[in-house]
Amino acid sequence: MHPQQDVxxxxxxxxxxxxxxxxxxCVRGMLVVPAQGVYLVDLAEPVEGSIAQVWQSADRLELEEPGLVDRLYAGVPAWGGGPFSYRDEAxxxxxxxxxPNGGLSLTEIVGLTVVRQGRRYEIRFDR
Structure with a gap:
């Protein structure tokens, strides 16, 4: 990550x-990857609820980056079972x-750090 950048x-x-x-x-949140899409939600938001709650949450940022899920699978072990492949601090x-629809997204991603049980996984994006 960029240490000089505010989070x-x-x-x-x-x-x-x-x-x-x-x-x-640089945005800190809970990385959530259901069957489709990649989202960042508030760390305080419970993600153990139904998938419908996560999909309908207004307090989310969609991550729009080609190949993002493939990069995650290559660099960070997915969770087994349950409705989410990932549900980690990021x-x-x-x-x-x-x-245009009023929603917010993060595009042109240049860095992603996933934190799970104290271990940091860095995903690099070459631009």
Whole structure:
């Protein structure tokens, strides 16, 4: 990660979208990978609930990066069983953008660190 870069939480990113829209940011949250899509939700949000709750959560950032799931599988062991392949603390550095439908996403991802049981997994993105 970029140590000089400020880290914001998912709720902070959502609240400060007017100031952060279009900028490279580091967001800390819970990485959630259900059957489709990759999301970052608030660390305090319970992800053990139904998949519908995670899909419908307004407090989420979609991670839009080609091949992201494949990179995760190659670098971080997936959880076995349950509705999520991943549900781990993560730090993601990418460009925060507001989509036309009003949702927010992180694109142009340049760094991803997954933290599980004290171990850090770094996923590199060459640009």
């Amino acid at each position: 914001v939480s998912v709720p902070e990113a959502l609240q400060e979208i007017e100031q952060l829209d279009g900028f490279l940011v 730090f993601v550095v990418g460009r925060l953008v507001r989509r």
